[in-house]
Amino acid sequence: MIQPPNTTSGHAPSPVSDLSKFECLGCGTCCRQDGYVRLKPDEADKIAAFLDMDVYEFIEAYTILTQDRQALSLIDKKDGECIFLDNGGCRIHPAKPGQCLGFPHQWKFKAFEAVCAWAIRTRKNHSPNISSPSSSSK
Ligand code: SF4
Numbered sequence: 687m688i689q690p691p692n693t694t695s696g697h698a699p700s701p702v703s704d705l706s707k708f709e710c711l712g713c714g715t716c717c718r719q720d721g722y723v724r725l726k727p728d729e730a731d732k733i734a735a736f737l738d739m740d741v742y743e744f745i746e747a748y749t750i751l752t753q754d755r756q757a758l759s760l761i762d763k764k765d766g767e768c769i770f771l772d773n774g775g776c777r778i779h780p781a782k783p784g785q786c787l788g789f790p791h792q793w794k795f796k797a798f799e800a801v802c803a804w805a806i807r808t809r810k811n812h813s814p815n816i817s818s819p820s821s822s823s824k
Contacts, residue, residue, distance in 0.1 A: 708804055713774070713803035715801050716789045717776065718768070723783055726783070729784065730744060790802070
């Protein structure tokens with residue numbers, strides 16, 4: 687996981703490095719990244735209860751043991767996106783793991799600024815080189 691940038695250097699943070707105004711636009715990009723979605727010890731129970739499943743059945747159906755054998759992780763679909771990403775939304779949103787809730791404040795991926803819908807919108811809104819729709823000649 688990549689740590690958030692240090693914004694205490696005395697320089698004004700760039701629009702995208704200032705994550706204080708982050709709001710999830712539901713693009714699902716973070717749910718399509720490589721890597722584990724690690725579950726904390728109580729999270730398998732929480733998600734299983736949300737899905738109205740027995741926790742052992744949930745573990746069998748939806749998790750793998752991480753390579754370091756320290757945690758369970760949600761499995762991916764064949765295309766690499768999280769098993770619970772559905773039509774752009776999280777099927778287990780009310781019970782989603784803490785790792786998901788920690789994005790982008792506790793971790794973010796390398797291409798975050800290029801592909802996260804909020805980051806793209808934020809960059810556009812702060813770029814003097816990009817015309818707003820109201821100023822277009824169309
Ligand atoms: S559990 Fe939900 S929020 Fe977390 S990666 Fe999967 S689809 Fe995304």
